Amino acid sequence: MSQSIKSAAIRLLARRDHSAAELKNKLQARGFELQNIEEVIAILMADNLLNEYRFAESYCLARSTRGFGPLAIQNELKLKNVDKQIIQKALAELNMNWGGIAKKVLQKKYANSFQFTAQEKAKCWRFLTQRGFAHEHINAVFKDS
Numbered sequence: 001m002s003q004s005i006k007s008a009a010i011r012l013l014a015r016r017d018h019s020a021a022e023l024k025n026k027l028q029a030r031g032f033e034l035q036n037i038e039e040v041i042a043i044l045m046a047d048n049l050l051n052e053y054r055f056a057e058s059y060c061l062a063r064s065t066r067g068f069g070p071l072a073i074q075n076e077l078k079l080k081n082v083d084k085q086i087i088q089k090a091l092a093e094l095n096m097n098w099g100g101i102a103k104k105v106l107q108k109k110y111a112n113s114f115q116f117t118a119q120e121k122a123k124c125w126r127f128l129t130q131r132g133f134a135h136e137h138i139n140a141v142f143k144d145s
Contacts, residue, residue, distance in 0.1 A: 005032045005040045010049065017055040020045070021081035030136045056082050056090035064096055067105040072132020099140030106141060116142075 005027060012026055014034035020041050021027060024083055027037045056077055064077045070091050077087045110116075116124060121142065128138045 001098060005036050006043065008032070009040055009044060013044070013049055017058050018050070019052060019055050019077075019080045019082050020050060023050060052082055053090060055087050056086050057094070059089045060094055064094065064098075064101060067101065067108070067131060069102065069128070069131050069133030069137060070096075070098055071134055075132070098133060098137040101139045102128050102131075103141045 008030060009023055009027060012023060016017075018026070023044075024037055024041060027040075028034065041050060059077060059080075060073050063076065074091065076085050077090075078084070105128065109127070110124075111126075124141075125138055128141070
């Protein structure tokens with residue numbers, strides 16, 4: 001029985017990296033027993049086929065490429081039950097220019113103009129905050145423009 005769970009888990013991991021919690025939920029949804037799932041997850045982690053840090057790193061890179069800031073990425077990873085220390089390490093080691101990413105997001109949204117009135121600036125500030133950028137990243141955007 002555990003071989004079929006392991007096969008299902010490897011098929012899922014072949015598509016993309018998963019957190020242990022995500023993989024556990026997907027395998028439970030397929031009807032496998034929790035005890036067997038936990039055994040397989042331990043084996044996959046020991047074999048480095050399932051790696052929380054690798055998942056967090058690839059997730060951070062993918063989400064930052066799509067224009068999300070570190071606060072949003074951190075919250076999303078917390079919802080996926082990734083350890084806080086792993087999240088912080090993955091974000092730190094990416095060494096992203098978050099202010100530059102925030103500026104690109106705004107340039108994409110406002111392609112025709114980058115000159116803002118006070119009201120438009122407040123709207124942009126809220127937008128970037130919702131995207132998960134910290135105040136210092138947003139300040140860097142408006143300081144450069």
